[in-house]
Amino acid sequence: MTSPTPSRFPPAFDPQQGPLLPAVGSEGLRPPEPRRLTEQGLRALFAHPPVWTPELLREKRFSDRAPAQAAVLLPLVMHPRPTLLLTQRTAHLSTHSGQIAFPGGRLDASDADATAAALRETHEEIGLEAHWIEVLGQLPEYVTGTAFTVTPVVALVRPGFVLRPNPHEVDDVFEVPLDFLMDPDNHRRQGFEWEGVLREWYAMPYHDGARERFIWGATAGMLRNFYRMLSA
Template sequence: MSSAPAPESPDLVPLSKLPHFDARTMPVAAIDSHLPPIAPEQLAPQAIRARFLAPPLWEPESRIEPRFTDRQVAVASVLVPIVLREQPTVLLTERTTHLSTHSGQIAFPGGKRDDTDIDAVDTALREAHEEIGLERRFVEVVGQLPSFTTGTRFVITPVIGFVDPAARLSLNAHEVADAFEVPLQFLMTPAYHRHHALEFDGVRREWLSMPYMDGSTERFIWGATAAMLRNLYRFLAA
């Protein structure tokens, strides 16, 4: 899989609109080294398909963030694109810094539901095509996870899809600064899941981060994206 060149982003773009806050500098409260990783055989395509066809009894670890705003709730979907390489990877994006919400953050391709969208899957596939040029014919949708509500009032349905490595990407430079892949095994290993907490305006806010070194570049995965990946871990581990 290849993509059109995207502009480089600054090294330290603010990751939140909270004043004097940068998630990368927050202390680590705990690391989940005591939890087992998902075994490689459980991350094979046939195993993931089987899990969604016959889901276990489980509970998502995180469903809602404390709100940052009183804006109207927006229904949205993201595609969690698992690229079917010999060792599966997850395709992620880095949002451009001028966007009004979640600017500069690592995210799944996705966005708000349009009136013309049929369902959550339709939204996720449409947005993935608009943001990164991923054509629907290269995606096999295998399931969904429970919705996750962000502090910015987006109610997001994560749609899990297998992506053909032959797919070509074309990034929408207005929305996406970069696209990259992270090994699924890394993301499904809790020893790389770090817990953080901060009290702001009398509200305790807790979040996860999963920083990944992509060569010499740190891909700082945190917040809602990390929470949805953690729920995927809980689903596969159940």
């Protein structure tokens, strides 16, 4: 008889209050070269990827959910100071409710591949049409604690688009400067022990002048991998 899967988090869990953990292996890390964060630099990065090693590939599982394939889009908006487009999920969703996330979701049988799924889900969630998007490539798969194997698809987005968020899935859509997210000084490790299991995660809190956007968990983990690629 197998032991039950430990509960994900304690009641009334607030990830922002998770104790800080030592930034092991992060000593001396620097932001990527500024040219890497430009439109030309990002295209060159994916056309000729550097040798690099992802830092995070799999979270500790905390769900009995059957494994599923998913894809998300990292939409990099090419303003003079590039930004990343993110969503705030609605509170009633069955997984990752209320969290900050990339647009994306499960692969459907009709999807040709992960890229097709990421583009379809992005259009369904926030109304961003494909003709604004230039796909650059993919990051390594990331397995969440809820048993989703996620393919992150990185893309450039031309400014000028109009979004139509799906109110059933998305509470808000906002942008965060890419150079903020790719600065390791803005990455922090947090965690705690619950039911004998250490839960830990990266967080990248961003204050947009009106409110704090607490980016954490799988979203922050995939961004940490993107940082590792950009700084290689």
